[in-house]
Amino acid sequence: MDRATVYNGEELIETDILNGNKFAMIGLAKLAQAVLGTAPVLQGLACTPGTGLTAAIAAGQVYQMAAVDATPYSSLGVDSRQVLKQGILADPIAVPVPAPGTAGKSINYLVQVQFQEVDTGALVLPFYNASNPAIPYSGPGGLGTSSMTIRSGKCAVQVKAGAMASTGSQVTPTPDAGWIGAYSVQVDYGMTTVPAPNIAPVAGAPFLTLALPQAAPLSQVQNNGLCYAVDAGAANAYAAAYSPAVTVLTDGMVLEFKAANANTGTATFSPDGLAVKAIIGGAHAPLQGGEIVAGGEVELMWHATLNSWVLLGCTGGALQVGAATQSRHAVSLSQVLSLVGGMNSLSYFMGQL
Structure with a gap:
């Protein structure tokens, strides 16, 4: 940062004071910009x-x-x-x-x-x-x-x-x-x-929601304190409050919570009172039940194009997968059933293993 220099015995001129003000302002502006x-x-x-x-x-x-x-x-x-x-x-x-x-x-x-x-x-x-x-x-x-x-x-x-x-x-x-x-x-x-x-x-309003005095210490980063909360909703209608509060949904945002209840079918999620949005599985299909279990640790990602939360996983819960198209892809139950010709054939097939 520049500083104006004056000397003992110098006849002070106004630009000495003006430049002092200007240099200080530029220095603070550059710090704020950084x-x-x-x-x-x-x-x-x-x-x-x-x-x-x-x-x-x-x-x-x-x-x-x-x-x-x-x-x-x-x-x-x-x-x-x-x-x-x-x-x-x-x-x-x-x-x-x-x-x-x-x-x-x-x-x-x-x-x-x-x-x-x-x-x-x-x-x-x-x-x-x-x-x-x-x-x-x-x-x-x-x-x-x-x-x-x-x-x-x-x-x-x-x-x-x-x-x-x-x-x-x-x-x-x-x-x-x-x-x-x-x-x-x-x-x-x-x-x-x-x-x-x-x-x-308004959407995209650039409010500073986390100032330096409230910035998370390393321990809060390590324990995922910024993105983790406890479910306060109901079965199939999950909700959680985060600190700092989530004020707008951003594409790719990942949030986690401990589920209080299992899902029995389609489900929704609302962080910090924001609009209720559907939860879909990894195959981008609605949940069917059992993907979220009571006490499970749930990880969701906001997908703006789909206007939905994508369930990345829940400990202890079933995982939705897309239809396998390659030799090392995971297959869904419906694909297995179609390949072995129904539940009776599946039972026989399992019995031969």
Whole structure:
């Protein structure tokens, strides 16, 4: 990281201070980029029902790539190099989400976020008066004009309304260019407040769910504490709560749980209250019963294309396999039965072994 150098007896100039600020900001930005990467990240900014038809946004930050200085920074010129900048929302705010005026209609609002850099703190500053050093100028050249004293990195929050539509068919709008989608808020005709279940993060919202102070120690990685939980559902309807909570399903995500009950047929799974989705076997077919046993350790993988959880295995449970097509493939029971001509033939065949 660069540091400005000054000397004893030197006549200090403004660029010494400005460069000190700039170099420190770049150093912090590069550190944040090394930890978070270059994609946008949201931290904090919880969205909850506000007073009346408003959504309350808690304090938080946005991290987004931006120019070091898109406009001149006092005596320093434009610097178009891109770094990861931090925008801060220091205090909670409330954003309006009005209800539609037509019965049977609903509107989905998008809460979107963006890093913005704003020059603030306008003051009329004293400037050196070469003709009479004892009496400073009021503003540049003595004109009494104000100067900005702070360059602020802000977390801007904005609400974008979707098209009004029949309840259940309304669509959340997409973020505007340069903005980051954070939450979808559904407001129905006749509502006077927003119910908490009507507020949800939009798919792909880049919230930082695990900060460094809460990062797992090596022991938690070794004991699989991040992806393992105990089943809290019922037979054929499995559910589990993880820490940190799963907020969105990602293709290839693998989760594990200890089953409380065996399955007797088709089954579903819901982590942390997310939408209930089917569990299918390794052959991508519905479960038939006995693939999950009570007390078994279950491993599932989310398959986005199939919109299902694929059962990778359960200790003590039967394993679903696809039809064998090669000499060293495992065969299913149905294939064996078809080859030996039915159960009687199978019994005879087994008796000859």
